[in-house]
Amino acid sequence: MRRVRFLTGTPRFVTVLALAAAAGCSSPEAKERDDNRAATATLTIVSAADADALIPSLVSTTQGKQVVDQLFDRLAEPVSPVETVGDGGFRPQLANGWSWSPDSLSIAFAINPKARWHDGTPVRAEDVRFSFALYTDPAVASPQRDAFEGIDSVTVRDSLTAVVWWHARHPEQFFQVAYNLLVMPEHLLASIARDSLGSSAFADSPVGSGRYRFERWARQQALVLTADRANYRGAPHVQRLIWVVAPDPAAANLRLLAGEADVLESVRGDAYVQARQSSRVRTVEYPSLDYGYLLFNYDRAVSGVPRLFADHTLRVALTQAIDRKAIVANALDSLGSVAMGPFTHATAGADTTLQQLAFDTSAASQALDARGWRRGADGLRRKGGRVLTFDLLFPSTSSTRQRMAVLLQEQFKRIGVTTTITTVEPAVFGARLEEGTFDAALNVWRTDPSPSTIRQVWGSPRGSSSGANIGANFSRYRNATFDARIDSAAREFNPATRRALFRRAWQTIVDDAAAVWLYEPRNVAAVHRRVTPTDLRADAWWASLSAWQVEPTTPP
Amino acid sequence: MTAGRRVGYRLGHACAVIATTLILSFALLHAAPGDALAADTAQGGRSPAARAELRRQRGLDQPFAVQLAHYLGRIGHGDLGRSYTDQRSVRVAVMEALTRTLLLTGTGLLGAIACGLLVGILQGWRSDWWLSRALGAALTAVYAMPEFILALLLLSVLAYGTGWFPMGGMYDPLISVTGTPMERLLDTGHHLVVPAVTLALGWGAAVSRHQRVALLETVGADFMRTAVAKGVSPFRLLLRHGLRPSLPTVAAVIGLMLPVLAGGAVVVETVFGWPGMGSLLVRATAARDVPMVGGAMVVITTAVTLSSLAIDLALHRLDPRQREHAL
């Protein structure tokens, strides 16, 4: 049955004919494999890449995060959807309680006395102090280090009480420490040199306090965790969690459809259609914090004009030239919507009523004419003998951006703007964005649950114009009004006022056409029908994996 | 030159080749745009200060010549270093990938030789028979088909369609944890079938083409005509006089494929999730993981040079006439 549905297209030519020939066969083995895994309550996640590290302070990929979030615990765990202001949106995890100092400059966390590392040693306040040191030690060079900016220190009041101290009050203090800090075992890690944590024995078989313990890691193949039966938070329902690596997306999807895997975190295009039609798999939608955008390099001389993209009129014209609805529908079908700005529907306080720049090619043409970029007989726009042209850079690993680039190129061509498109490897993409050696680029930003981190991407670079610390503001975008508005929103404690202030800041950057906000993907996971997922959070769909249920039998 | 001196000479030569390759690949990677610590464009990642610290720890802030000297010095001591991306020992990672790759490509090549020789002999023997024509055409088609299409096709048909074979990977993760050694061995064999068939079909076309050409040539040679005139049966003739002289050409073709044997088959490895040398090299190159690329290059070059030597010696044995004119 499932194999007949696999062929959704009209059979044509060799490829599809051969697929059709295979369609009739039955598959007893696949069913057997299903049953085997169900009996032992195993959950298999198929993933495009392997984890990069299993020590929380070293992890930088989502694959690595998925694993360390099962192995290690936080002091407190956010409840979905993540509320970043105050401590109301959190429930106890390693800490079974906490108290604020009267001046709100410190929080004392009381560690659960029942908490044990997987080797049996009790978890102590000293572990919290040590973990903070690991994240912030320059020698470790942790990717998460910046997340702890503003935290002064962590002290140990007694063996079960850790106190976190801040330089200054801010609304997201609790979120900052509870969300970002995974507690690691001091007694196993203290003796390892800080610059060689990644090559230590611990890196190959980590010991945590989470509801799953490490079992086996065959690189680029599979990673296996087993339930920690004696865990202080109770043993999880699913006995084993397995991540298998399938670099090819089509092959990954087939593994799921064949019943060899239970979870594929994101399906697109054909894979989505197949998953929808499969009797074995179902699709589960969850919110997304990603947005895709065309970013301009403000400092670059383009088409012979220094800082071409610093011209507001030109940016507005380029935005108006693009039929965003049509290209998003073409590239993503129903699995995406036009981006509203540098935030998504899942961002806390997201406002869908912001004023947007509409698709209007005649307004775009008039604006370009008025700026002196006039169309010649060959359809190209020129000013002073120079053609209006720029290059679109994107990473070779992103098929969505590849399609967006080809679509954008044609849209720009229609108003007489020539573009070339250049694909580079991700390592080159990152380097060129950082160096500023590009005209315009297609990027996707994965926002933090906290809306105030927008400062990192769109806040003016700090320091002088050359050699400034741009953070993730690869555009080199500078807008003092926007900076001030974001800062005042981030400082606000009152939820309603905070929301209004963020709205005002977002409207500022959208009106300024800082970038062309292109798309916001709709996240759809495909899971085996015997799996009941709970609480797929926008920032981490895997956050409550230990609470997922697996049916012992396969549905017909 | 005696066989012993010949081998000695070639081994010395191999060392020179390996050193050249190392320096070349190091220089190329160094000159290539991008670096292992490029900015994370999706989430920010490490701050510039943290990346500078890692650069310092790895000695990447040193001048090129110093870096190269350090690198070669370490390799000279047999230390291939650690990966920039996951801190793993390069020697362990590369040897693991090489074993996995050789298992896949070795099986694939055996299949290719079997299938190629069969078709090649059939075509050389009766080139006007419809079956040999059809098989030849089919193999050419397979050869011209982009590799990933062939791989996906076989995956859909052989694995997904029948349900007889697993959809990818080298083994079932659960069996790898709970199974007995025998079960694990069988499981890997089971996972090997479809990717190996893909390689066998793709490469078989090449083997059969060369085989047929070689056969056609010998069939035209004078001694064959004499044999025909003497009334030797065609089949015996083919086996006794036709096949043996054509073996050197086939051996040469296999020699041409040896780099792929050690270097891995990137596309097939990607589609079937087979974690071998091909995917390791592509991943490491893309991530500008210099120690990993360097380590893989040392191993691949060694394998290629040694196997090329082996092929030479084999040719030598297969065609006695060459012995007098050896290098």
Place this chain on the structure above:
Amino acid sequence: MAALLTMSLVGIGAIGAPWLAPYDPTAQLDLLTLKNQTPSWRHWLGTDAFARDVLSRVLFGARTSLGVATLSNAIAMITGVAWGALAASVSPRWTHTMMGAVDVLRSIPRLLLLLGAIVAFGVMSPTLLAVVLGLTSWTSISRLVFTKIRELDTRTFVEAARALGLSRPVLLRRHLAPHLLAPLGAAGTLLLADLLAIESGLSFLGLGVRAPMPSWGNMVQDAVPFLQSAGWLAAIPCLLIMATVGSASAVATHVGARSHALAPASIYS
């Protein structure tokens, strides 16, 4: 005959693309209603994911793909034959150096060489791409030629010719070349198939022919996400690559067989 016909059809298509193609191969006609349309009267081979006319892209793609493959094949064959023949004819010391260089080149993955080329040239035009592909593919040909000549050198007729005092160039031209034609034809057509496939693999890595310029390789690549829902989009360029390579190899075999001035099958019939 059929092979020759196919070859000439493809050739005519490639040369005549600007006059034969019904649409602009890069024009995105209607993003929403013309996405992945099946063949119809208006679009004989349907439209692709970007709502572009597939027939027009096939014609223009033939121009790019065949151009790149033929040019790089020619470069590889000429370099490979010259190098191999020279290495087999010079003194043993030089032979070692020359074939050693081939070994070095063969053991460097092509990806690294191509990355090197990108560093050197920046963005590559199709011509440059062909040159780079040609210069990275000749080593296997040179090894084949070298091995073959070595093998022939031991044959009686060559020894006889040498005994007669024939100079090396004359020997190569009169006595060795005819025997090299058949294996070279086979190797050459295989290389052509390789190059057509590599061109498609390179588009996958973003190193090949740049969008929106069509090539058979990037047409296959564009169609990969739609293998299940619109399989014909990948099948069309695939079949064209197969047909081209198939007929090229048939022609080569024919030529190779005729160069022996005998009908190989006749012995047994």
